Amino acid sequence: MLKNRIIPCLDVKSGRVVKGINFVDLKDAGDPVEQAKIYSDGGADEICFLDITASNENRDIIYSVVDKTSKNCFVPLTVGGGVRSVEDINKLLNCGADKVSINTAAVQNSKVVEDSSRKFGSQCIVVAIDAKRNNGGWEIFTHGGRNPTGINVLEFASKMEKCGAGELLVTSMDKDGTQSGYDIELMKKISSSVNIPVIASGGVGTLDHLVDGIKSGASAVLAASIFHYGTYSVNQAKQYLASKDIPVRI
Amino acid sequence: MNVTIVDYNSGNISSVINSFKEVAKDKVNIEVTSDLNKIKSSDKVVLPGQGSFKSCVDALNNISGLVDTLNEFAIDNKKPLLGICVGLQMFADVGYEEIETKGLGWISGKVSKIDNKNGKYKLPHIGWNELNIVKDSKIFKGIENNSHMYFVHSYELVPNDKSVVSGITDYSSNIVCSIEKENIFGTQFHPEKSDKAGLKIIYNFINL
Numbered sequence: 279m280l281k282n283r284i285i286p287c288l289d290v291k292s293g294r295v296v297k298g299i300n301f302v303d304l305k306d307a308g309d310p311v312e313q314a315k316i317y318s319d320g321g322a323d324e325i326c327f328l329d330i331t332a333s334n335e336n337r338d339i340i341y342s343v344v345d346k347t348s349k350n351c352f353v354p355l356t357v358g359g360g361v362r363s364v365e366d367i368n369k370l371l372n373c374g375a376d377k378v379s380i381n382t383a384a385v386q387n388s389k390v391v392e393d394s395s396r397k398f399g400s401q402c403i404v405v406a407i408d409a410k411r412n413n414g415g416w417e418i419f420t421h422g423g424r425n426p427t428g429i430n431v432l433e434f435a436s437k438m439e440k441c442g443a444g445e446l447l448v449t450s451m452d453k454d455g456t457q458s459g460y461d462i463e464l465m466k467k468i469s470s471s472v473n474i475p476v477i478a479s480g481g482v483g484t485l486d487h488l489v490d491g492i493k494s495g496a497s498a499v500l501a502a503s504i505f506h507y508g509t510y511s512v513n514q515a516k517q518y519l520a521s522k523d524i525p526v527r528i
Numbered sequence: 529m530n531v532t533i534v535d536y537n538s539g540n541i542s543s544v545i546n547s548f549k550e551v552a553k554d555k556v557n558i559e560v561t562s563d564l565n566k567i568k569s570s571d572k573v574v575l576p577g578q579g580s581f582k583s584c585v586d587a588l589n590n591i592s593g594l595v596d597t598l599n600e601f602a603i604d605n606k607k608p609l610l611g612i613c614v615g616l617q618m619f620a621d622v623g624y625e626e627i628e629t630k631g632l633g634w635i636s637g638k639v640s641k642i643d644n645k646n647g648k649y650k651l652p653h654i655g656w657n658e659l660n661i662v663k664d665s666k667i668f669k670g671i672e673n674n675s676h677m678y679f680v681h682s683y684e685l686v687p688n689d690k691s692v693v694s695g696i697t698d699y700s701s702n703i704v705c706s707i708e709k710e711n712i713f714g715t716q717f718h719p720e721k722s723d724k725a726g727l728k729i730i731y732n733f734i735n736l
Contacts, residue, residue, distance in 0.1 A: 279701055281656045281676065318723070323656055349546050354678060354721050371540040376721060398539050399579035401652055401680040444652055444680070475650045497650060527656040527676040 281527045283323035283498035284488065284515055285356075285477060286505040288313055291330050293339040295506070308506075311346045317505065318351040320512040323527060325351055326379075326447075326500060329421065341373045348374025358406055358447070367394045371402060379404035379447055382420040385427055385434070388441050395442030403479075405443040407431060407463055410451040416464055423451045431464070432471050439472045446472065447500065449480040457483025457503065460491045469495030485510060485518040490497030492524050531734055532559040532570035536594060537587045539578030540698065544612065547720035548574065550566050553706035557605045560631045564597045572733065573601055577614030581623030581639055581683060584614045585631060594628055595632065602634065610667070614716030616707065617685050625683050637687035642700055649700040651682040657697045657705075659725075665694035665708040667715075667732040673677070675725040685716065 288295050288310055303345035307410035314325045325347070329340040337360055344357055357370050358379030367378045383390045384405045395403045408423050409416040409431040416431035435446055448468055460478045469476045471496035482488060482501035491499040504510050510518075516526045530598070531552065533544055548558045559566055567573060575598070577584040588594055602609040611619055620631040623639035631639070644651050656676040661668055677697075684703045687693060695706035697717075705716040713733060718728035 280679075283655050348543060349550070352547055352550070352721060352727055353723055354680075355543075372542055374542045374546060376540070376543055396583075397579075399583075400682075401654070402540060444653060451685065464594065473644065473647050473650055475654050499657065516610070528581065 279525050281323070281525045282492045282519065283477075284511060284519070284526065285324045285326050285500040286317045286322050286497055287326040287328055287479070287500050287502040288326050288366075288506070289330050289502060290340065290343060290359075292336040293343055299458050310343050311350060313438070313506075314347045314355070315350045317512055318353045321516055321528070322353060322512045323498070324354045324356060326356045327358070329357065331360065341369060344370060344373040344375050356404055358404070362390075364390060364394050364397060367398065367403075371410060377402045377404050377444070379405040379406040381408065384438060385418055385420050385429065391438060391441040391443055394446070400442050400444035403443050404445045405438040406447040406448050406449065407438075408437060408449050408451050409461070411478060413492075419451055423454070432467060435468050435472050443474060445475045445477060447477045447479055451480070453481030454479075455503075456481050459487040462463065462494045464492055465491060465494035465496050473505065485515055487508055488515055489519060489522050489524060492519065529572075529734075530557045530559055530570040530575065531572045531574065532567050533559060533574045534567065534594075534598075535560045535562050536591055538576060538584045538614070541576045541578075543718070544574065545718045547727060547730055548734070551727055551734060560587055561624035562591050562594060564593050567597050567601060568643060572607065572736070573598070573609045575609060575611045575618070577612065577616075577618060579614065581614060581617055581625040581631070582627060584618055585623070585629050588618070598632070602712055608711050608713065608733070608736050611712075611714035612720070613716060613718060616652055616716055617683060619714055620685055620687070623683070635685070635687050635692055635707060635709060636689060637685060639683050639685050641702065642684050643680055645700055646714045652680055653682065653699045653703070653724055654680050657699060657717075659695045660697060661695050663691075663694040663706045663708070665713070665718070666736055667696065667704065667706075667708070667713050667729050668694065668733050670728060675693060676722070677715075677719070677726060678721040678723075679705070679717045
């Protein structure tokens with residue numbers, strides 16, 4: 279039986295791990311390579327790096343971080359943040375990323391998703407969707423959650439599936455950083471409307487939130503703060519899910 | 529000893545390289561090349577593969593003489609070869625991803641899309657699933673039955689002769705997840721991404 283995945287996410291800025299509250303107010307902490315190794319040794323099913331480096335000159339740092347991490351971690355590594363083009367994806371894959379997540383570029387030009395999934399295979403193309411509630415539905419935001427687009431999230435999710443995305447990483451902007459749980463309604467709606475796996479993200483504060491995320495239909499649950507600040511270990515999270523009869527790899 | 533990872537532009541092979549180098553340490557030389565002479569003279573060959581069946585077969589065919597060299601290595605000289613993911617799938621006679629495409633024909637059978645039971649099962653089959661060992665395989669030495677392996681695929685190998693199957697996994701139906709036929713080995717899952725158990729399989733292959 280396929281197990282539900284627990285994915286710790288590391289927000290990386292200029293080569294250092296940080297974690298934002300509602301995408302602002304960043305606190306500095308930790309070396310990404312070391313953190314990733316701790317997570318993979320602790321049973322993480324995948325590791326996710328989100329590069330939130332703003333300036334272009336520091337952007338290249340992520341390549342060496344990915345390169346070092348992939349030589350130490352033998353579970354899948356997903357890297358996202360600032361990915362603009364097929365060439366960016368190619369570079370990250372060559373450095374040892376197993377999957378690349380595309381956010382703003384996918385919204386601006388869906389051809390990036392089409393071209394990259396054709397070139398590298400759907401298995402390594404994750405489309406990251408930042409969703410915010412609006413008028414009874416959800417709207418896509420880009421640029422790290424700063425820019426509204428007027429695009430309906432569910433329509434966009436279906437479109438990305440057709441373009442060849444292998445997975446959708448869905449973050450609720452309303453919930454991110456609040457530690458009040460995933461936007462369960464959003465996860466349910468998206469999971470039932472596409473046939474590709476959905477990774478739930480944004481808002482985890484307790485282990486029950488992870489349980490709720492899986493029950494909403496997501497194939498994987500992503501969390502940053504609860505692991506990063508040591509509130510829970512990945513292994514504790516897995517034991518807890520298993521105790522709630524949710525299949526996990528232990 | 530030389531182990532060659534065939535670099536034929538089949539997509540991202542950096543994780544395969546990293547894991548083989550990690551396991552080999554300094555004891556075994558890991559080559560990454562499409563050089564036909566180096567492949568011929570190596571002791572073992574790894575055939576990775578990502579993307580579609582068609583794109584991988586096309587990429588193999590784009591390197592003049594590569595298919596013949598692989599045939600000579602694995603079929604005529606019976607030297608150990610490990611196919612990973614689409615690398616395994618290409619052992620079949622034919623694949624049906626994108627359009628009907630001829631495979632290497634080493635394992636009689638076809639590669640077809642996993643039945644998603646009308647959307648009940650999401651595709652790709654992504655994540656950790658159990659390896660149910662159904663036949664002793666040299667590469668599974670020391671691997672516990674039902675160990676978790678990392679999968680990413682939407683297509684499955686359907687061999688005509690089930691006796692080549694060494695492991696299956698349960699996703700929608702019993703999917704072939706590994707084969708052993710004489711000197712030919714293959715895993716549908718990614719040992720290079722399957723944590724300690726995966727590295728152990730790589731170790732077993734290197735030390736055959």
